[in-house]
Structure formats: C-alpha cells, structure tokens
Amino acid sequence: GQSLEQPSEVTAVEGAIVQINCTYQTSGFYGLSWYQQHDGGAPTFLSYNALDGLEETGRFSSFLSRSDSYGYLLLQELQMKDSASYFCAVANANRDDKIIFGKGTRLHILP
Amino acid sequence: DADVTQTPRNRITKTGKRIMLECSQTKGHDRMYWYRQDPGLGLRLIYYSFDVKDINKGEISDGYSVSRQAQAKFSLSLESAIPNQTALYFCATSVRGSGANVLTFGAGSRLTVL
Secondary structure, X not given: OOEEEOOOEEEEEOOOOEXXXXXXXXXXXXXXXXXXXXXXXXXXXXXXXXXXXXXXXOOEEEEEEOOOOEEEEEEOOOOHHHOEEEEEEEXXXXXXXXXXXXXXXXXXXXX | OOOEEEEOOEEEEOOOXXXXXXXXXXXXXXXXXXXXXXXXXXXXXXXEEEEOOEEEEOOOOOOOEEEEEEOOEEEEEEOOOOHHHXXXXXXXXXXXXXXXXXXXXXXXXXXXXX
C-alpha cells in the first residue's frame, strides 16, 4: 500500500521561512505533489516533483529525494495569507496511477 | 462558471436515505476522482475513473458507488447513508500524461447524515 507522513501542525512567524516535510512509502513511485487548502476552501495545486531536486515557483519551492522517499515544501517570506493546510500527495507508477494524499500540515503564522 | 462544479454544496439527510452527489467539469479532462475529507484524516480516495468505461475503487470505497455518465460527469452515490459518512466530499479532475498529477478540485459537497 501507500502511506505518507507529514507533521500535523507547524508554526512560523510572518516574514520567516518554513519547511514542511513529507516522507512516503509506495510501490512504484511516480511523483510528489503539494496542495494548499484554506479553511472552507478546496485544495489547490502548488507544485509537482518527478525528479530529484528543487523546483521553485515564486516564494514556494518543493524538493524531492527519491532515494530517501522524502520531500519538502519550502515557503519563504511568509505572509498571513499563507496560513492554510498543506498536503503532500503521491501518484503510483502502476497502471492504476491513483493519487493518494497525506493527512495534511496545518501552518499557523504569527504576526 | 467554475471548471469543476459539485452539487449539492450542502446536504443534510437521515440514516438509511439514498444520496447522490454530482460532479461536472468543463475542463475536458478525462480523469475524475472522488475524495472524502475528515478533520485530521486528510483526503481519502473513494473512487476514480480514467474514462467513461474505466472505474476503479480507491482507499475507502465500501458503502459508496459511482457512475461516469459522460466524460464530463461523475456521480457519487451513498445507497444507504450512515452517520459516519458525514464528511466533506471533493470531486477532482486531471488529464493523462504529464498533467496527470495536477488535480483541479471542485468546491466540495458537505454532507451531514443524522
């Protein structure tokens, strides 16, 4: 089966940098995605890593190490609007290619 | 109009009732998914469909059924609703190939079973 582990909560200060980690176990790994969900809203796609290394999109970056089955989302210059839940998700390279989510990390930002 | 539309947005029903949640999309995506969200449990996959004739069970399909009426429509049914099916349900879509891992979600359907 597949499983993902990420911290349930993280707290950081406005303007700072925060890293949200995700470790996964899956057969036939395909890629690691990250989604953001604000309270009362739907998840929205942030980034996707299929290969090792860092992908940067503005203030957000995502990293993947396939050998360590590990990835992280890095948020820089934190803003109050970044307060949300963040989910990592994996897709399986098997034919069924279903996308499985972690339980999410709630990010609290202090002024 | 939203790319992925879910109806109803909110529904309160009683134990034993049959409920259908509907999802339609205008993105032209071939893949559609139903997820359930409960506090602290993240998003759990119920069913997914890669095209009209291809429907697959996800992590928690017991007590649910689905119908892919057309490429753009994917419905989730609870044949006999029970209180522990109270949750927020999301429909999502994606394309095959390089975009397969980019899910577009609907706004969600909040279901309460009394």
